[in-house]
Amino acid sequence: MTDASYLDGQMLIAMPGIGDPRFDRSVIFLCVHSPDGAMGLVVNRAAEALSFAELLQRLDLLPENEPIKLPPQVEAMKVQIGGPVESGRGFVLHTSDYHAADSTLVVDEGLGLTATLDVLRAIADGKGPRRALLALGYAGWGPGQLEHEIQHNGWLNCDSDEGLLFDTDLDAKYDLALRKLGIDPSMLSTDAGHA
8 A cells, every 4th residue: 555645556747838848748657656756657658650569570579470460459559658768668557467476566456567578478469468558668756856846836646547548549648637637728828836
């Protein structure tokens, strides 16, 4: 059980005027948040030049001389940009029906995070988790950094749900996350106010 002051398992929503173009209109799922810092994955930014099938081929996870026969839901999976840290490293956020004893971090009772090739092999074979998101890189914060950014109006947070995490309409996720909080995205100002 996590401390209520930490936001593990929550979504961060970048406020207009966040001041960092890498996070403009970003929705981030926080996998870990503790006194040591935070780690999360951007869930609404596609890696435009790379499909899931191409990634599997580059990693030699698909036979070279055989036609690619991926399950339809796997074929539709988009490779996403999880954040600017370690952008060459892959992370799979997935439903808890998949668990690798030595490599899956349990985020909460319904979600896990795995960063090994085994989960990609399982997904390619149709034996992986029911729903998954593949991200290259992650967003990271040092001790107290995320709290500081939240206090200075950089981020809002809301509860996560499978639609926000795994739906393939990435462009809609920012507005959907704001609407979960009862906020009309068109009413947000890019000028941050301070009391």
